[in-house]
Amino acid sequence: MRVVIAEDHVLLADGLARLLAAYRHIVVATVHTGPDLITAVNTHRPDVAVVDIRLPPTFTDEGLAAAVTLRRTVGAPVLILSQYVETAYARDLLTAGGATGYLLKDRIARPREFVDALSTVAAGGTVLDPEAVTQMFARDRTRRALASLSDRERQVLHLMAQGRSNAAIAQAIVVTEATVEKHIKAIFTKLDLPPSGDDHRRVRAVLAYLDG
Known part of the structure; x- marks a missing residue:
């Protein structure tokens, strides 16, 4: 050649x-x-x-x-x-x-x-x-997972990315903290972030959001 x-x-x-x-x-x-x-x-x-x-x-x-x-x-x-x-x-x-x-x-x-x-x-x-x-392929999976979030879940994740607490998120979108926790649990499930002793799921969810 x-x-x-x-x-x-x-x-x-x-x-x-x-x-x-x-x-x-x-x-x-x-x-x-x-x-x-x-x-x-x-x-x-x-x-x-x-x-x-x-x-x-x-x-x-x-x-x-x-x-x-x-x-x-x-x-x-x-x-x-x-x-x-x-x-x-x-x-x-x-x-x-x-x-x-x-x-x-x-x-x-x-x-x-x-x-x-x-x-x-x-x-x-x-x-x-x-x-x-x-x-x-990993990034494609992340994007598909993010696309599966509801509008409210996406809004909650966006506020999480700003570093807001559950209480602050609840106040911002006018819902109870229990409702915010429910949305966050759904986000973890859709992003395939099971409980782990080594990784902070909240941080990993935000990183996935920023990457996607």
Whole structure:
């Protein structure tokens, strides 16, 4: 395969180049920014590009933005590398169409698996890191659970997220504290938050609300 690497960390970029060379693949260009990636791909027309999700100057999503642009303009196969699972970014990449991959950088430590994933993307397939799959499904379950809440339960959870006590919530929505407790119990049930000695269900419910 002919490969373009977009990675601003010199040592990692060099390590990737050496790894690919060991498997008889050719790195035709190594770049450090999103615009340079687009230029390199348009110039060299590689079989696949390996792209760090965070590139200069802001180190947020420049790599992802360039990858999505390449997918939508020239259909270039792209494998995104990320330090952590960022499900929103993974979804953005997948919606750009096939011949895409999203892997954690830890996977590079398993050279054969990494090269196989790269080959799959170059051949037009899709590769998604198992940890990303797990987190995406978990977030989908949370959103479905939140969607099952009644309007009143959602209102109570919103006030819980503001740090209000049961008494304050009762006063705000003009009901008894017993009614608030009933709503909170229903929220815990719908969010699948059984009693636990290790986790504070109220905090976990609020975190689920903020995440969803």
